[in-house]
Amino acid sequence: MKTAEDLAPGELESQQNVIHIAGLRKSYRTYASDDKQPASKRLPKSFAYAAKLLGRGGTTYTALDGIDLDVPKGGVFGLLGPNGAGKTTLIKILSTLILPDSGEVLVDGVDVVKNPLGALKKLQTVLAGNEGFELRITGRQNLEFFADLYGIPHDESRRRIEELIEFSHLENFADTMLQKYSTGMTRRLLVCRALLSNAPVLLFDEPTSALDPISAAEFRKLIKVELAERRKKTVLLATHNLAEAEEMCDSIALLRRGRILAAGSTMEIRSKVADVVTVSVILSRGVDGWADQLLDSLRRVDGVVSAQIFNHGVSTSALQVEGVKGLDYNRFFEEVNSTKLRIRSLEASQPSLELAFLRLNEEAAR
Amino acid sequence: MRDMAKWATYKSTAWTTLLGGGIAVASWGLNATFRNVTVPQYNTDYVSFLVVGILVANFILPVGAGVSSRLNPYTLESILMTGPKLATLVVGTSLWPYMLSALFAIPQVLIGVYVFGAHLRVDPLSFAIASIIGILIVLALAIIATGIKIVTKQADPITWGVALAASILSGMTFPIQHLNDYIPGLSSVSWLLPQTWIFHIIRLATLTDASIFDPSTALAFLAASIYALVLLPLSYFVFSISLRRAKKEGSLGWF
Numbered sequence: 001m002k003t004a005e006d007l008a009p010g011e012l013e014s015q016q017n018v019i020h021i022a023g024l025r026k027s028y029r030t031y032a033s034d035d036k037q038p039a040s041k042r043l044p045k046s047f048a049y050a051a052k053l054l055g056r057g058g059t060t061y062t063a064l065d066g067i068d069l070d071v072p073k074g075g076v077f078g079l080l081g082p083n084g085a086g087k088t089t090l091i092k093i094l095s096t097l098i099l100p101d102s103g104e105v106l107v108d109g110v111d112v113v114k115n116p117l118g119a120l121k122k123l124q125t126v127l128a129g130n131e132g133f134e135l136r137i138t139g140r141q142n143l144e145f146f147a148d149l150y151g152i153p154h155d156e157s158r159r160r161i162e163e164l165i166e167f168s169h170l171e172n173f174a175d176t177m178l179q180k181y182s183t184g185m186t187r188r189l190l191v192c193r194a195l196l197s198n199a200p201v202l203l204f205d206e207p208t209s210a211l212d213p214i215s216a217a218e219f220r221k222l223i224k225v226e227l228a229e230r231r232k233k234t235v236l237l238a239t240h241n242l243a244e245a246e247e248m249c250d251s252i253a254l255l256r257r258g259r260i261l262a263a264g265s266t267m268e269i270r271s272k273v274a275d276v277v278t279v280s281v282i283l284s285r286g287v288d289g290w291a292d293q294l295l296d297s298l299r300r301v302d303g304v305v306s307a308q309i310f311n312h313g314v315s316t317s318a319l320q321v322e323g324v325k326g327l328d329y330n331r332f333f334e335e336v337n338s339t340k341l342r343i344r345s346l347e348a349s350q351p352s353l354e355l356a357f358l359r360l361n362e363e364a365a366r
Numbered sequence: 367m368r369d370m371a372k373w374a375t376y377k378s379t380a381w382t383t384l385l386g387g388g389i390a391v392a393s394w395g396l397n398a399t400f401r402n403v404t405v406p407q408y409n410t411d412y413v414s415f416l417v418v419g420i421l422v423a424n425f426i427l428p429v430g431a432g433v434s435s436r437l438n439p440y441t442l443e444s445i446l447m448t449g450p451k452l453a454t455l456v457v458g459t460s461l462w463p464y465m466l467s468a469l470f471a472i473p474q475v476l477i478g479v480y481v482f483g484a485h486l487r488v489d490p491l492s493f494a495i496a497s498i499i500g501i502l503i504v505l506a507l508a509i510i511a512t513g514i515k516i517v518t519k520q521a522d523p524i525t526w527g528v529a530l531a532a533s534i535l536s537g538m539t540f541p542i543q544h545l546n547d548y549i550p551g552l553s554s555v556s557w558l559l560p561q562t563w564i565f566h567i568i569r570l571a572t573l574t575d576a577s578i579f580d581p582s583t584a585l586a587f588l589a590a591s592i593y594a595l596v597l598l599p600l601s602y603f604v605f606s607i608s609l610r611r612a613k614k615e616g617s618l619g620w621f
Contacts, residue, residue, distance in 0.1 A: 028616055029615070096446070097443055098618070099610065117449045120448070121449065127444075132444025146444075149445060149450045149454065150448050151450075151454075
């Protein structure tokens with residue numbers, strides 16, 4: 001066994017990463033419905049079905065286009081992107097449910113393609129919306145069934161299930177039929193199932209989707225505090241909810257159309273758009289037409305990207321200006337002062353993760 | 367346990383299944399009584415022949431239905447993420463349907479024997495071996511059907527074919543030699559079906575007191591065993607390539 005001193009710098013780094021992905025590609029064959037094809041190209045339905053069964057014809061859609069990603073051990077790592085970015089495909093490849101076209105995917109050193117059963121001992125996935133639970137038996141019985149599939153000895157599984165039921169605060173519902181569970185309770189039972197095998201890495205795909213705000217907040221706390229901090233699990237969280245990612249993740253990767261736009265800590269991602277600044281000014285409200293005049297003059301100030309005014313209070317308005325580095329603050333304040341309106345408050349803030357994501361997305365689209 | 371617990375929640379289904387089984391055997395028995403003919407192939411009467419057909423239909427064939435209905439794409443993703451072995455999957459998913467059908471087979475056979483006077487002459491060893499061979503064949507067919515269902519999602523031609531073959535050609539309710547009365551040579555086609563061999567060896571073991579050590583019986587058992595030996599690895603192969611294809615297509619969770 002090598003010690004940290006024996007390892008080369010690159011080797012040490014790879015051992016500290018619990019997930020290592022290199023050159024990962026995945027494309028799917030898609031088949032347009034007959035109606036969308038021109039009549040001349042339309043095949044008889046039976047032919048089209050046969051072509052699909054034989055895996056011929058159709059068009060290719062690239063879901064992942066050369067992903068390189070390292071997820072460090074411990075903490076919550078966010079996988080962010082809009083719908084269709086490739087998050088679920090990546091999660092399912094890691095979960096051994098989809099085979100990649102090419103590339104290397106290692107979970108704690110185990111290749112998910114060459115040794116899927118070994119990889120599943122290191123990683124478990126919470127796929128919301130595809131629970132696979134039996135609704136007409138109790139939560140406890142469902143967990144017992146999956147414990148049997150994991151091959152956990154009976155005494156051990158009983159002890160572990162009891163502990164997990166307590167951990168997930170499902171004590172009062174453990175012996176209730178699953179069909180009486182709320183969405184939040186089912187989601188917590190899913191976490192219990194993922195924890196049964198005691199895998200060090202947990203994947204969550206849109207974990208708070210379809211949850212009410214209170215349940216979602218509780219669930220986020222469960223992932224961040226209970227799983228990542230107390231149980232020292234590495235959590236990979238796929239979400240399109242940027243606020244959620246900002247609240248929970250230590251590091252993130254931004255995905256767009258199967259490619260990684262940026263990866264790093266949330267601070268690092270924000271620093272990629274560090275030249276952006278948001279200035280918010282609360283002003284007393286002027287006479288008719290003042291807002292349009294002010295906006296016109298502000299948009300001519302060097303460095304101003306956008307400006308908008310909206311009602312804030314009974315007699316106040318909020319001016320929000322987004323600018324880039326080098327914003328001419330003197331001109332800016334001259335224009336604001338020219339309105340002769342009283343400034344009630346002023347605040348300049350760093351770019352949000354959402355803004356960073358939008359900017360990076362725009363740059364990639366160009 | 368999970369399947370049993372679920373089944374027990376459908377109380378009316380449990381009762382109607384129980385009653386349905388009794389009514390079915392009664393109607394078959396009445397039918398057989400009125401057609402008081404002998405079945406020389408097994409040196410028995412038609413009632414006895416039919417009762418063993420019912421026994422196989424309830425004791426062996428449902429094993430396959432259990433596998434293919436429970437191992438569906440909807441639950442497959444969750445189950446596969448636990449990293450189970452194929453054998454665990456198959457035995458785990460088929461055990462309860464099998465136990466349930468076996469449970470229903472017992473009273474049906476008792477009614478056949480004590481109410482309709484079926485004469486069973488059972489060789490226990492032959493019956494045990496025939497049951498094992500039959501179960502292995504049906505399991506293999508069910509795994510192939512499940513593999514196909516993983517790819518095609520809806521169409522399940524194997525299960526459909528198994529049911530059709532069992533009901534028409536395999537001799538569940540009549541001696542297959544009678545098929546030649548309708549289409550000459552059709553009984554030869556019937557012998558190509560593995561289900562025909564299941565019915566045949568179980569009837570040998572339960573109607574003729576045939577010993578496995580008797581050369582002609584052993585030959586029939588050997589033929590059925592060959593089906594099991596060929597179909598089992600074939601089923602593993604079909605299931606594996608189907609699973610791989612669904613994983614390639616990313617369609618494992620579709621249903």
